[in-house]
Amino acid sequence: MIEIESVSKSYGGVRVLDDVSLTIPTGGITSLIGANGAGKSTLLSVASRLLPADGGRVRVDGMDVATTPGPVLARRLAVLRQENAMSVRLTVRELVAFGRFPHSGGRLTAEDHRLVDEALAWFELGPLADRHLDQLSGGQRQRAYVAMVMCQGTDHVLLDEPLNNLDMRHAVQMMRMLRGMADELGRTVVLVVHDVNVASCYSDRIVAMREGQLVAEGPTPELMTPELLRKVFDVEVEVHELAGRRIGVPWS
């Protein structure tokens, strides 16, 4: 469970997060949606202690992220940012193996190797394991990063725009894998997503933000309404029921 208590954050006088309070329950997929600059990524960064908050606090399983020692928190919560350009040249296996660092500190045990192989298999990276990251396509690379985060074996997995640069096929594949992580492995997955319909089709809960504030949060079907989407995105959106899913259509 992630408890966010009246968190604020400003960049150079501009309030990016304004007194946000939110509880993300254990299990399932929670999607953060909102327009560009709504503060989704900042909230994710603060919740995963990549950014210090100006005010308020965040607790993961009761541990304050600002004061809990890094290695302890890294065994409970894993995070992947949007930008992952690295100055080092790694193979896929080396990257994924870094996910075990919080547990074994760089000296991999047999158990670690087994978990690395498992993560590689889960994300269908087996045949690419010994390739370098710069030899992969954008979609494959993205999968490798998510595999590293999964390999960390944490109860909470926070991902910032994991579908960035992915085409339709790879986006669907990625969402299915994340769904599997939540359903089969019991992880709590939190995503920043900019496509409302991805959030609608794959997540259990939605958190909607606008201008640094929380607009609404709750189970997905309750939030996929024309009124709420208009409030969040400032655009008229029709919501249609298609094969049991709610799909928003803004092109009206």
Place this chain on the structure above:
Amino acid sequence: MTAVLTASQRATRRRRTLLVLGVLTLAVVAAYLTVDVTGSWGYALQQRGRRLAAMAVVAVAVAVSTVLFQTVTGNRILTPEIMGFDRLFVLIQTVGVFFLGAATVTTTDPRLRFAIEVVVLIGFGAVLHRSLFGRTERDVYVLVLLGVVLGSTFTSLTLLVSRLIDPNEFLTLQDLLFASFTSVDRQMLALSAVLVALVTLGVWRLLPRLDVVALGRDTAVGLGVEHRRVVNRALLAVAVLVAVATALVGPITFLGLLVANLARQLLGTHRHAWVLPGAALLAVLALAGGQLVLEQLFGFNSSLGVVVNFVGGIVFIALLIREPRQ
């Protein structure tokens, strides 16, 4: 070229590369000690041994400091020397002699003197660190420019102050600054060797975490590494090592750049446990080999620094041209 090797094949190749480097280094060291000895062997070995020891100390200091600096800045082009660390060291010495007088400076306990110099270098490192990490988009050209500007500012200030200095004091200063490999003070050498050994041992425990820091700040924090603490320790080590190397033989700007990148290339890894020994061996190889060639072929008519900087400068430009495409 893009043959895919398995992890164990890569490890085997790394071990072999490091072994070959080790053997080559031993061969060059042996050659340096024994080639063309005329007269007393005892005397020749003593003289050459001391020079060789100085080279080894400097080689390790430069190699380790460069690799660490590049890791914490997430950059393969910058080195402490390019960012003006060693020239700041020269400036501190000069200003010290100017204001306190050569007598005061030379009679001060060298350990105290050294401590003060290292503290100033650490301060500079901290300021640089802030400016390196403060910007959201790290533009390598801006940083290189910053380094060049800082470096030449330090050099100009040094020149200015040294013109104001009493000529006799200036001679003392020169002795302080440019000991060069041929005339290294024995006590200074011993002190430096101990310092480099201590710092390198201290750094050794950081290596697994430095491997993670090399992935970038956010990834490192996400993996539970206390990024700031590791970076601060690494920069502390860099400041001490640069100070030692510069105090011993004066600035050799491009040696670190050369060996750090060559080591990564040859070993095909960024793991510090591999890169650091590789870079150190390469540095010994470059210094001892270069000095051997200079002494035997050119009869001391050129300085090793010139040769190393010539080759290193070419590599630097090549890297600078290639980098943006990655």
